Amino acid sequence: MTRSCRRSSAALGLRLAALLCLALVAAPGRVVGAAPRVYDAPAATGDGGAAAPVPPPPPEYHTQDLDWIEFAYHPSTRDRVRPLIARADAVRAELGTLLGREALVAPVKVRIAASLAELDGLIPGGIAGPATAVSFGALRLAVLSDAPRLGVEAPDLESAFRHALAHLALDEATGGALVPRWFHEGFAGHAAGDGVARRAQRLSVAALRGGLLPLDALEANLPGAGGTAGSLAHAQAADVVRFLVEGERRPLFARALDQVRAGAPLAGALEAAYASTGREIELAWRADVARRYGFVPVLAGSLLVVGLLVAGRLAVRRFRARRSPPPPAPRRRLRAAREAAEMRQRTVRPSTAQLVATLGARHRSEADGDTDVPKVEHNGQWHTLH
Known part of the structure; x- marks a missing residue:
């Protein structure tokens, strides 16, 4: 009796394992689809795999709609968000050039928080992990924080904005x-x-x-x-x-x-x-x-x-x-x-006066052998002094 019970338990366990394997094979998308999307562009889904609704921005947030993109941001980030709004069309055009098609055709929403604590209220189901920028392709939503994580330098808001829109554009393409x-x-x-x-x-x-x-x-x-x-x-x-x-x-x-x-x-x-x-x-x-x-x-x-x-x-x-x-x-x-x-x-070289004096003395000595007698020259003639 004991052996038969053990055999029945083992058989039941094998059947359960087989059924589990069949379930995994029959629904690969749900099991495999979760792992690759654990990063800053997750597939935001609610219970049952349906896309979670996008929560409305807080009432104190400022909003600006450019038809294809809607900005909602904390008032304290206004000076840093305004340049993003001005360059949004250029960023969209650059993404379209990279993808070889028009990018971000469907409207997208961008939420910009002033602190990390505000992110949980802007993201469906809250944020998992220490990310400061998250994109949800299924929701056409990008959520950014203007504040840095602890121990990390302040984020480049424009770079984070481009990064988030690129995720959305690739998901769309x-x-x-x-x-x-x-x-x-x-x-x-x-x-x-x-x-x-x-x-x-x-x-x-x-x-x-x-x-x-x-x-x-x-x-x-x-x-x-x-x-x-x-x-x-x-x-x-x-x-x-x-x-x-x-x-x-x-x-x-x-x-x-x-x-x-x-x-x-x-x-x-x-x-x-x-x-x-x-x-x-x-x-x-x-x-x-x-x-x-x-x-x-x-x-x-x-x-x-x-x-x-x-x-x-x-x-x-x-x-x-x-x-x-x-x-x-x-x-x-x-x-x-x-x-x-x-x-x-x-x-x-001797001077001219020296040469004249030397030649004169030589001439006198040749004309008169008595050099000891004093002589004087007058009108071209020499006279002996007595």
Whole structure:
């Protein structure tokens, strides 16, 4: 009896496990769809998978509607929000250029809080994690905070605004399809221009050291929600998107997004659009990184060092020239040599008076052998004094 009970329990457990597996296979979207969207662009859904309603802004908030975008912001942030309102159309146009289609066609809402404590009231269900900017593609909603997290420098509100709109635009272009997190973050980071100088520095160091991450490892190396956007994985993700949309490859990027919207996975869509395997795309990107962030910085650094050495040498020469008189020119040296020779000749050569006196004395001695008798010259004649 005991053995039969044990067998029945084991059989029941196997059946339950089988049913669980069948349930997971029958509903993959719900299980798989939750994990990739744990970042600053989550799929905001309420109970039962339905989109949660957007809560109205607090009554003290100011609002401004530009037809396609509605701003609601705390009065204390007015001076920092006004430039965003003025540049909203330009940001939308830039996103449309990157995506190869009109961006943000459906209206979007932007909420800007003055402190992190206000974010929970602006986000459906509250905010999970320490993020200061969150986008909800299904709700067409972007929520930003003008205040920094504890221990973090104040956010660049314009960069965060661009970043949030980029998430919304990509969700719209793909029809809300699930794409890898690194691709979503990479597109938003490239579109917003997040830390371009710091990103180039990280990629340059990684390229020179051979420490670039494989593309299939970007997802696992991205920080969690609210993590730093200055990581190497973030830098690589943004630069991969930069490579995919650069120059003649931009239409191919738009074609890949069309295939993702039609239901194709991102990897397959990229391979079909770019007519290359994933490995070939990665190798092409790595070669581009080596040229852009490897060879060019080394060449620029070498030229800078050479320029500094030449400038230092010229500076030393000028300093020495100021301390010592400049050497005379060739003509001046020849003229000075002639004048010095003439001076020497003048000092050695006797004068005309000396020559006349010498010749006169010699003539007198020859005309009169008695040199001891005094003589005097008068009218050209010599007379002996007696």
